[in-house]
Amino acid sequence: KNEVEQSPQNLTAQEGEFITINCSYSVGISALHWLQQHPGGGIVSLFMLSSGKKKHGRLIATINIQEKHSSLHITASHPRDSAVYICAVGGGSQGNLIFGKGTKLSVKP
Amino acid sequence: GAVVSQHPSRVICKSGTSVKIECRSLDFQATTMFWYRQFPKQSLMLMATSNEGSKATYEQGVEKDKFLINHASLTLSTLTVTSAHPEDSSFYICSVRRGGRGYTFGSGTRLTVV
Numbered sequence: 001k002n003e004v005e006q007s008p009q010n011l012t013a014q015e016g017e018f019i020t021i022n023c024s025y026s027v028g029i030s031a032l033h034w035l036q037q038h039p040g041g042g043i044v045s046l047f048m049l050s051s052g053k054k055k056h057g058r059l060i061a062t063i064n065i066q067e068k069h070s071s072l073h074i075t076a077s078h079p080r081d082s083a084v085y086i087c088a089v090g091g092g093s094q095g096n097l098i099f100g101k102g103t104k105l106s107v108k109p
Numbered sequence: 110g111a112v113v114s115q116h117p118s119r120v121i122c123k124s125g126t127s128v129k130i131e132c133r134s135l136d137f138q139a140t141t142m143f144w145y146r147q148f149p150k151q152s153l154m155l156m157a158t159s160n161e162g163s164k165a166t167y168e169q170g171v172e173k174d175k176f177l178i179n180h181a182s183l184t185l186s187t188l189t190v191t192s193a194h195p196e197d198s199s200f201y202i203c204s205v206r207r208g209g210r211g212y213t214f215g216s217g218t219r220l221t222v223v
Contacts, residue, residue, distance in 0.1 A: 002152075033211065040118075041147075041200050041217035048211040086152075094158040094166055095206055096143045101152045 003027045006087050006100035013107050019074040021103045023087030026068065030090040033097060034061050034072050037084040046072075046085075077107045112136055113205050115215025122193055122222055130188045130218045132203035137213075138183035139205040144176075147200040156201075159186040193222040 005024045013019055025032070034046040047054050047061040049070070054061050058077075063070040074081055084104050088097040112135040122128050132142055140161045145153040157178055158166040165178035177189040190197055202217040 004152075031211075035214075041202065041219060043202065043214040043217070045211055045213065088153075092155060094143070094155070095141065096155045096158060097153075097204070097212060099145075099152040099154075101150075 002100070003091070003098050004087055004089055004100040006103050008103060009101065010104045011106070013077050013105070015078055015107055015109050017077050017107075019077050019081075019105065019107075021072045021085050021087075021105070023070045023072070023100055024068060025070075025087075025089050025091075025098075027089060027091040027098065032063055032070050033088045033090065034070075035086040035088060037086055037102065039083075043086070074105075079107045079109050082106050113203065113213045113215045115203055115218060117218055118216055119219045120221070122220070124194055124222055125192055127189055127191045128193055128220060130190075130201055130203075130220075132186045132188070132205075132215050134184045134205045134213075137205060137207055139186075140183060141206055142180060142186040143204040143206070143212075144178065144186075144188050145202050145204065147202065153202065156188075159188075159203075190220065193220070195222045198222045 007022050031048050031050045033048050036044045049063050058075045060073040084102040086102040087100040114133045142159040144156045146156050147153045156171045159178045159180040161180045167173045180186040198221050203215040204212050
Protein backbone atom coordinates (compact mmCIF):
# COMPACT_ATOMS: atom_id res chain seq x y z
CA LYS A 1 0.00 0.00 0.00
CA ASN A 2 1.34 3.42 -0.96
CA GLU A 3 1.98 5.85 1.85
CA VAL A 4 0.07 8.56 0.02
CA GLU A 5 -3.08 7.67 -1.89
CA GLN A 6 -4.99 10.05 -4.13
CA SER A 7 -8.36 9.79 -5.75
CA PRO A 8 -9.53 9.98 -8.40
CA GLN A 9 -6.61 9.22 -10.72
CA ASN A 10 -8.29 10.98 -13.60
CA LEU A 11 -11.00 13.61 -13.56
CA THR A 12 -12.82 15.31 -16.40
CA ALA A 13 -15.04 18.26 -15.65
CA GLN A 14 -16.99 20.91 -17.50
CA GLU A 15 -15.96 24.51 -17.12
CA GLY A 16 -17.56 26.02 -14.04
CA GLU A 17 -17.89 22.79 -12.09
CA PHE A 18 -16.77 22.40 -8.48
CA ILE A 19 -13.93 19.91 -8.22
CA THR A 20 -12.67 17.85 -5.30
CA ILE A 21 -9.51 15.79 -5.17
CA ASN A 22 -8.84 13.62 -2.15
CA CYS A 23 -5.66 12.49 -0.45
CA SER A 24 -5.11 9.97 2.32
CA TYR A 25 -1.81 9.22 3.97
CA SER A 26 -0.56 6.58 6.36
CA VAL A 27 2.63 8.09 7.78
CA GLY A 28 3.29 10.70 10.41
CA ILE A 29 3.78 14.04 8.75
CA SER A 30 5.11 17.49 9.44
CA ALA A 31 2.94 19.06 6.78
CA LEU A 32 0.94 18.18 3.70
CA HIS A 33 1.51 19.81 0.34
CA TRP A 34 -0.63 20.22 -2.71
CA LEU A 35 1.33 20.67 -5.92
CA GLN A 36 0.40 21.37 -9.51
CA GLN A 37 2.35 19.75 -12.34
CA HIS A 38 1.93 21.12 -15.85
CA PRO A 39 2.27 19.07 -19.05
CA GLY A 40 5.90 20.13 -19.46
CA GLY A 41 6.66 18.68 -16.04
CA GLY A 42 7.25 21.81 -14.00
CA ILE A 43 5.86 21.71 -10.47
CA VAL A 44 4.34 24.59 -8.56
CA SER A 45 3.55 24.50 -4.88
CA LEU A 46 -0.07 25.42 -4.21
CA PHE A 47 -0.47 24.85 -0.49
CA MET A 48 1.42 23.71 2.56
CA LEU A 49 -0.79 22.95 5.50
CA SER A 50 -0.61 21.17 8.80
CA SER A 51 -4.10 21.88 10.10
CA GLY A 52 -7.44 23.36 9.16
CA LYS A 53 -8.04 25.06 5.87
CA LYS A 54 -6.32 27.41 3.45
CA LYS A 55 -7.73 29.36 0.54
CA HIS A 56 -6.03 30.98 -2.40
CA GLY A 57 -8.25 32.40 -5.07
CA ARG A 58 -10.47 29.61 -6.37
CA LEU A 59 -8.45 26.92 -4.62
CA ILE A 60 -9.23 25.61 -1.15
CA ALA A 61 -7.27 22.97 0.75
CA THR A 62 -8.38 21.25 3.92
CA ILE A 63 -6.75 18.72 6.17
CA ASN A 64 -8.01 16.47 8.95
CA ILE A 65 -5.02 15.32 10.96
CA GLN A 66 -6.96 12.76 13.01
CA GLU A 67 -8.33 11.07 9.90
CA LYS A 68 -5.08 11.57 7.91
CA HIS A 69 -7.02 13.01 5.02
CA SER A 70 -6.86 16.13 2.91
CA SER A 71 -8.94 17.55 0.10
CA LEU A 72 -8.22 20.06 -2.62
CA HIS A 73 -11.21 21.93 -4.00
CA ILE A 74 -11.39 24.07 -7.10
CA THR A 75 -14.39 26.35 -7.43
CA ALA A 76 -15.66 27.58 -10.80
CA SER A 77 -13.18 25.42 -12.67
CA HIS A 78 -11.60 26.69 -15.87
CA PRO A 79 -9.74 24.97 -18.73
CA ARG A 80 -6.52 26.58 -17.52
CA ASP A 81 -6.87 24.52 -14.34
CA SER A 82 -6.13 21.42 -16.40
CA ALA A 83 -3.01 19.85 -14.93
CA VAL A 84 -1.90 17.05 -12.66
CA TYR A 85 -2.50 17.76 -8.99
CA ILE A 86 -0.19 16.00 -6.58
CA CYS A 87 -0.54 15.45 -2.87
CA ALA A 88 2.73 15.10 -0.99
CA VAL A 89 3.60 14.78 2.65
CA GLY A 90 6.65 15.86 4.52
CA GLY A 91 7.60 12.66 6.23
CA GLY A 92 10.63 11.28 4.47
CA SER A 93 13.65 10.22 6.48
CA GLN A 94 15.82 12.81 4.73
CA GLY A 95 13.33 15.62 5.14
CA ASN A 96 12.08 14.88 1.66
CA LEU A 97 8.51 14.76 0.40
CA ILE A 98 6.61 11.54 -0.24
CA PHE A 99 4.33 11.89 -3.23
CA GLY A 100 1.01 10.52 -4.32
CA LYS A 101 0.60 9.43 -7.94
CA GLY A 102 -1.34 12.53 -8.83
CA THR A 103 -4.76 13.31 -10.22
CA LYS A 104 -4.96 14.31 -13.85
CA LEU A 105 -7.60 16.98 -14.22
CA SER A 106 -9.03 18.01 -17.54
CA VAL A 107 -11.52 20.86 -17.63
CA LYS A 108 -13.50 21.12 -20.87
CA PRO A 109 -14.84 24.46 -22.13
CA GLY B 110 9.46 33.12 -3.18
CA ALA B 111 12.59 31.10 -3.74
CA VAL B 112 13.59 30.35 -7.30
CA VAL B 113 15.24 27.14 -8.40
CA SER B 114 16.72 26.98 -11.88
CA GLN B 115 17.28 23.59 -13.49
CA HIS B 116 18.79 22.87 -16.85
CA PRO B 117 18.75 21.48 -19.35
CA SER B 118 15.01 21.11 -19.60
CA ARG B 119 15.28 18.46 -22.23
CA VAL B 120 18.18 16.32 -23.41
CA ILE B 121 18.59 13.46 -25.83
CA CYS B 122 21.79 11.48 -25.58
CA LYS B 123 23.28 8.34 -27.00
CA SER B 124 23.50 5.19 -24.96
CA GLY B 125 26.80 5.01 -23.09
CA THR B 126 27.34 8.73 -22.81
CA SER B 127 27.04 10.89 -19.69
CA VAL B 128 24.64 13.72 -19.02
CA LYS B 129 24.96 16.45 -16.41
CA ILE B 130 21.91 18.17 -14.94
CA GLU B 131 22.31 21.38 -12.95
CA CYS B 132 20.09 22.68 -10.19
CA ARG B 133 20.68 26.21 -8.90
CA SER B 134 19.01 27.86 -5.95
CA LEU B 135 19.00 31.48 -7.06
CA ASP B 136 18.01 33.27 -3.90
CA PHE B 137 18.23 30.73 -1.10
CA GLN B 138 21.28 29.07 0.41
CA ALA B 139 20.41 25.42 0.21
CA THR B 140 22.43 23.08 2.37
CA THR B 141 20.19 20.28 1.15
CA MET B 142 18.72 19.60 -2.24
CA PHE B 143 16.63 16.62 -3.28
CA TRP B 144 16.77 14.78 -6.59
CA TYR B 145 13.63 12.99 -7.72
CA ARG B 146 12.85 10.82 -10.71
CA GLN B 147 9.46 10.28 -12.30
CA PHE B 148 8.61 7.51 -14.74
CA PRO B 149 5.46 7.80 -16.87
CA LYS B 150 2.25 7.54 -14.89
CA GLN B 151 4.22 7.07 -11.69
CA SER B 152 4.75 9.28 -8.67
CA LEU B 153 7.95 11.17 -8.09
CA MET B 154 10.45 9.05 -6.23
CA LEU B 155 13.39 10.30 -4.22
CA MET B 156 16.71 9.27 -5.72
CA ALA B 157 19.12 11.02 -3.43
CA THR B 158 19.59 13.85 -0.98
CA SER B 159 22.37 16.21 -1.92
CA ASN B 160 24.25 17.72 1.00
CA GLU B 161 26.50 20.75 0.60
CA GLY B 162 30.12 19.91 1.27
CA SER B 163 29.54 16.24 1.95
CA LYS B 164 28.51 13.03 0.25
CA ALA B 165 25.02 12.59 -1.03
CA THR B 166 22.64 10.14 0.59
CA TYR B 167 21.22 7.69 -1.92
CA GLU B 168 17.94 5.83 -1.66
CA GLN B 169 17.90 2.07 -1.77
CA GLY B 170 18.22 0.77 -5.30
CA VAL B 171 19.84 3.92 -6.70
CA GLU B 172 23.39 3.31 -7.89
CA LYS B 173 25.67 5.99 -6.51
CA ASP B 174 28.35 5.24 -9.09
CA LYS B 175 25.88 5.74 -11.89
CA PHE B 176 24.13 8.83 -10.60
CA LEU B 177 26.89 11.13 -9.43
CA ILE B 178 25.85 14.04 -7.27
CA ASN B 179 28.00 17.03 -6.50
CA HIS B 180 26.90 19.80 -4.15
CA ALA B 181 29.97 22.00 -3.94
CA SER B 182 28.24 25.23 -3.00
CA LEU B 183 25.11 26.40 -1.24
CA THR B 184 23.52 27.31 -4.54
CA LEU B 185 24.44 24.52 -6.93
CA SER B 186 23.89 20.79 -7.04
CA THR B 187 24.58 18.65 -10.10
CA LEU B 188 23.38 15.20 -11.04
CA THR B 189 25.43 13.33 -13.62
CA VAL B 190 23.95 10.25 -15.23
CA THR B 191 26.97 8.22 -16.29
CA SER B 192 26.97 5.63 -19.05
CA ALA B 193 23.33 6.31 -19.70
CA HIS B 194 21.09 3.54 -20.96
CA PRO B 195 17.56 3.68 -22.40
CA GLU B 196 16.11 2.56 -19.05
CA ASP B 197 17.50 5.78 -17.53
CA SER B 198 15.13 7.76 -19.73
CA SER B 199 12.92 9.60 -17.29
CA PHE B 200 11.96 12.97 -15.87
CA TYR B 201 14.44 14.25 -13.28
CA ILE B 202 13.59 17.13 -10.98
CA CYS B 203 15.37 18.82 -8.11
CA SER B 204 13.87 20.46 -5.07
CA VAL B 205 15.03 22.79 -2.34
CA ARG B 206 13.59 22.72 1.14
CA ARG B 207 13.18 26.24 2.50
CA GLY B 208 13.06 25.46 6.18
CA GLY B 209 9.50 25.84 7.42
CA ARG B 210 8.40 27.55 4.24
CA GLY B 211 7.96 24.47 2.13
CA TYR B 212 9.70 23.29 -0.99
CA THR B 213 10.56 24.85 -4.33
CA PHE B 214 11.08 22.74 -7.42
CA GLY B 215 13.21 23.11 -10.48
CA SER B 216 11.51 22.95 -13.84
CA GLY B 217 12.69 19.40 -14.43
CA THR B 218 14.79 17.66 -17.06
CA ARG B 219 13.36 15.16 -19.49
CA LEU B 220 16.12 12.74 -20.42
CA THR B 221 15.82 10.48 -23.41
CA VAL B 222 18.57 7.96 -24.02
CA VAL B 223 18.63 6.51 -27.53
